[in-house]
Amino acid sequence: MLENLRYEDIETIFLVVFALIFVLLEKLWPKNQNLDIKATLKWDIVCFFALVLGVNISRLVISKFYSSIHLDFGLMETTAQWTFVTRFLIAFFLSDFVLYWLHRGMHHNPFLWRTHQFHHTTETLYWFSGFRTSFMHAFLYAFPQVLVGFYLFRFTTLELGIAFGMGVIANLFSHSNLAIPKSWRLHYLFVTPDFHHPHHSQLGTQNKNFGNVFTVWDRLFGSYVDPNKIRSDFKYGLKDQPNKWRSMTGL
């Protein structure tokens, strides 16, 4: 049965299943017990369609472009010989590295910031907040994910679905209103809510902690801020809110 699924179907299954899991986890172990998501949830559902549109157009452009020029980096035949675990780990790490720099670029380049600022307009962080991205942001982010996984590492449909599904889990997790005990030391390796939330704060730490899945890039390239060393009662969002509809396009 799995062979008949498209990678988008597998990704959607991951999204539905893990969204439900995170809703439950936030009820059991909330970081902020008084969080009210009713008002923002309606808006985030609208935003989700901008994301789906951006991702799908991006994937379509990449597949048309690729099939028309027949790129071959030489590396493709080699990576196809590796075991799934080796290919998966290296591809995931490489794609996360590219996304770290893309995200960092979005904060430093005014043109790219226009594509990303919409993600920072949210003033409430919970499991669904990571999907608040502009059309252009979704369009740009899909490039490294598809190019690395599909074209450089020759992922099968199932492998690509699992890889994108893992990305969905990382997104849900890093934005969630979930209290993770510090003693677990997850943030040494992974982007946790405590690690990512300061990136959405109005404390002046928005140019810190750019990582998507792994925290190593921020530590290596000097953009790490220790969540334990900043105040925890910060406000989320942008001091000057842009026009929501325009920033949703990312143009």
Ligand SMILES: [Zn+2]
């Ligand atoms: Zn950002």
Ligand SMILES: [Zn+2]
């Ligand atoms: Zn975020």
